Amino acid sequence: MSRIEVQEDRCKGCLLCTTVCPVNIIVQSERFNVSGYKVAEVPEADMDKCIGCASCAMICPDVAIKVYKTPKKKGDN
Amino acid sequence: MxxxxxxxxxxxxxxxxxxxxxxxxxxxxxxxxxxxxxxxDEMNLAEKTLMTTSIGCSVFLYNYLNVDAVEAPHGRAPAVATGVKRARPDHFVFTYQGDGDLASIGMAEIMHAANRGEKMSVVFVNNTVYGMTGGQMAPTTLIGQKTTTSPAGRCQATQGSPIRMSEIIASLGGVAYAARGSLDCVKNIRAAKKHLRKAFECQINGTGFGFVELLSGCPTNWKMTPIQANERIQTEMIPYFPLGVFKDISEEGGIC
Known part of the structure; x- marks a missing residue:
């Protein structure tokens, strides 16, 4: 299973990450950060769809996304 | 688990x-x-890097990259970097400049530094507009593009055509590597990193001047959303500023 972590105080809500996600799970949240930007997030229910491709992190101009990946074990789907 | x-x-x-x-x-x-x-980081250069920064939005680069830096007057980064490199030839020297800085006021400096084949690297961020000062027309502004100083759109008859810097730099003798990349999508970002690596390697190997142009978005001055700005790079900028490598002497057998 993979997941991303958005550093919310750095996110400027440009939403470029939402355009490159191959599984379309990144959306704009209803939360504002301290700078007044509506931050990007992956809803809890969708996080297991993340494939850890790091496209969102590659395009993030504020380097606000960390990507974690768990190596697949033999026998896992 | x-x-x-x-x-x-x-x-x-x-x-x-x-x-x-x-x-x-x-x-x-x-x-x-x-x-x-x-x-x-990957090339293990941070400790021996001397960066020369320019004027423009990237003026505060020394706040964001953890390397030693010299701040050059507007457009003069390649001239300052020439001095830096000649005084400290064992250091890695690069300039980071925008299109208003490099292609307009700094045109003379970049042309002669490239022509002399100074052993340095240039990162050229082209967003077709003067960003920091409020979106005035730059030499790279596309025909028809509206800016604060070309409110009816740039007109070729009175204001000339946008300058294609990578092609001009590639035609100069001292240049080892000249390429144009784009930062609008993941595929192009990966390619841009390869161009930058090659340009940096040219300096480390002592083969000559490395130049990489990066097509970039300026949503604020283009009066667009960031997503529309990225689409504009694809639909308007890349057709005029083709991506690719314009000179690579490592492919040609080198210069003497």
Missing amino acids: SEMNEKLVFDKPESVIDRATHYCPGCHHGIAHRLVGELL
Whole structure:
């Protein structure tokens, strides 16, 4: 299973990450950060769809996304 | 259990300082900074790097990259970097300039530094507009593009055509590598990083001057959303500023 972590105080809500996600799970949240930007997030229910491709992190101009990946074990789907 | 094996596969490179940038949402300077920072880390250059920064939105680059820096007057970064490199030839020297800085006021400096084949690298961020001063027309502004100083759109008859810098630089004798990349999508960002790596390698190997142009978005001055700005790069900028490598002497057998 993979997941991303958005550093919310750095996110400027440009939403470029939402355009490159191959599984379309990144959306704009209803939360504002301290700078007044509506931050990007992956809803809890969708996080297991993340494939850890790091496209969102590659395009993030504020380097606000960390990507974690768990190596697949033999026998896992 | 799975949490235990979890690996961090993408994080901020060490050379990029952990600090919020002053750039507008969707500005591609942040991506360019990260690519440079990643390469300085991967090529183990950070400790011996002397960066020469320019005037423009990237003027505060020394706040974002954790390397020694010299701030040059507007457009003069290649001239300052020439002095820096000649005084400290064992150091890695690069300039980071925008299109208003490099292609307009600094045209003489970049042309002669490239022609002399100074052993340095140039990162040229082209967003077709003067960003910091409020969106005036730049030499790279596309025909028909509306800016604060060309409110009816740039007119070829009175204002000339946008300058294609990479092609001009590639035609000069001292240049080892000249390429144009783009920062609008993941595929192009990966290619841009390869161009930057090649340009940096040219300096390390002592083969000559390395030049990389990066097409970037400026949503604020283009009066667009960041997503529309990225689409504009694809539909308007890339057709006029073709991507690719225009000169690579490592492919041609080198210069003497």
